Amino acid sequence: MKMGLNRTTIIEMAANIADERGISNVTLKVLAAELGVKSPSLYKHFNGGLDELNKELMLYGWHSLESKITKVAIGRAKDDAIMAICYAYRNFAVEHKGLFEAMQWYNMYQSEEHLQATQGMVSVFFQVLDSYELDEEQKVHIVRMFRGFLQGFSSIESHGGYGNPLSLNESFDFALKTILNGIHDLQGGMGK
Amino acid sequence: MKMGLNRTTIIEMAANIADERGISNVTLKVLAAELGVKSPSLYKHFNGGLDELNKELMLYGWHSLESKITKVAIGRAKDDAIMAICYAYRNFAVEHKGLFEAMQWYNMYQSEEHLQATQGMVSVFFQVLDSYELDEEQKVHIVRMFRGFLQGFSSIESHGGYGNPLSLNESFDFALKTILNGIHDLQGGMGK
DNA sequence: CTATAATAGCTAATATAATTAGCCTAAAAA
DNA sequence: TTTTTAGGCTAATTATATTAGCTATTATAG
Numbered sequence: 106m107k108m109g110l111n112r113t114t115i116i117e118m119a120a121n122i123a124d125e126r127g128i129s130n131v132t133l134k135v136l137a138a139e140l141g142v143k144s145p146s147l148y149k150h151f152n153g154g155l156d157e158l159n160k161e162l163m164l165y166g167w168h169s170l171e172s173k174i175t176k177v178a179i180g181r182a183k184d185d186a187i188m189a190i191c192y193a194y195r196n197f198a199v200e201h202k203g204l205f206e207a208m209q210w211y212n213m214y215q216s217e218e219h220l221q222a223t224q225g226m227v228s229v230f231f232q233v234l235d236s237y238e239l240d241e242e243q244k245v246h247i248v249r250m251f252r253g254f255l256q257g258f259s260s261i262e263s264h265g266g267y268g269n270p271l272s273l274n275e276s277f278d279f280a281l282k283t284i285l286n287g288i289h290d291l292q293g294g295m296g297k
Numbered sequence: 298m299k300m301g302l303n304r305t306t307i308i309e310m311a312a313n314i315a316d317e318r319g320i321s322n323v324t325l326k327v328l329a330a331e332l333g334v335k336s337p338s339l340y341k342h343f344n345g346g347l348d349e350l351n352k353e354l355m356l357y358g359w360h361s362l363e364s365k366i367t368k369v370a371i372g373r374a375k376d377d378a379i380m381a382i383c384y385a386y387r388n389f390a391v392e393h394k395g396l397f398e399a400m401q402w403y404n405m406y407q408s409e410e411h412l413q414a415t416q417g418m419v420s421v422f423f424q425v426l427d428s429y430e431l432d433e434e435q436k437v438h439i440v441r442m443f444r445g446f447l448q449g450f451s452s453i454e455s456h457g458g459y460g461n462p463l464s465l466n467e468s469f470d471f472a473l474k475t476i477l478n479g480i481h482d483l484q485g486g487m488g489k
Numbered sequence: 490c491t492a493t494a495a496t497a498g499c500t501a502a503t504a505t506a507a508t509t510a511g512c513c514t515a516a517a518a519a
Numbered sequence: 520t521t522t523t524t525a526g527g528c529t530a531a532t533t534a535t536a537t538t539a540g541c542t543a544t545t546a547t548a549g
Binding site: 300 | 529
Binding site: 298299324325326336337340346347 | 505506507508509510514515516
């Protein structure tokens, strides 16, 4: 029976499985079962098999994240926009533990495609930073710093790697304020 | 023939394979071949098979990193010590791409053991932070911030995720200075 | 509206790696 | 020297990915 599957449906199901049942359950076997087909059928949609699917899952994740942070940045500016973006990033990672993990697999798929996938998110940062008085190099440093911090913090948090019982919200806030202060210091007057 | 293998030798070989041939080659098959035995023999050392081996590899990595940063922190204090620790962390990640990746797998092995493995590194940070005038909560925030940033930045860098050609050293330096400034601001007088 | 082609599913077969069972001998210990 | 244990092996099993080739449904061309 024709189930009318397509790449998007399949990828979304994979993302779901990753989040609900853990990334180790993202296999053609499980995926096919969830979709009501047999695993060889998936090759009709993903010629490259599991590898290609994982790559697409990664790209899908970065695009989803980009869309989230783009939305929250609308109508906000400066520190307010940055805080919103960062919280959106972190929330995404915590709400999509499995998908977020899949997104980190770019090691195997180090490619132009991946750079482009993250480029969307990077652009949002740059756009917001445009309203500060910073030169281009400074902006690059700042975006790199945010990306590094967000990815690391979210990853550690979502894996339960921060043992101390102290509030993670406060730590996250503290860190963002620290970086923002750093940005303000770079500007002649004060920004905010 | 008895090859005189033991857990340590095997784990070190696994780390080597991860770094030299990529983490996807850390399989019992490849590992056994490199060690000159057949793969079932490895179960004599790792009852839990590949899973247990991966877990031990992760722990081994964190312990190695702890040892590196402990060494570089000796004889240094304050900002100087922190900078040294951070550079040691980043160098480790870049020099041990595969192992560093394995270290991030604590998702599957979320355990008391893992918390303890990273605790070593955390302790070094706390010790250094003791010479600043900070209260305990502030120290926790700061350590979390460093851990998040270091893990994320190193991970992105070692996967070639930062597309822009601008110097990564400068970005890393910029970020560290920014965090250090944040610390100084928390202190009544100035620290350094 | 029919004939044809392409698509998306299926089953059966193959390949690769992990794992288990059970044997065997070198080394260690009694 | 005898016994035990540890660490290797081969053979068999299991699990999943993948390939090959068949078939029916859907879409398209005439």
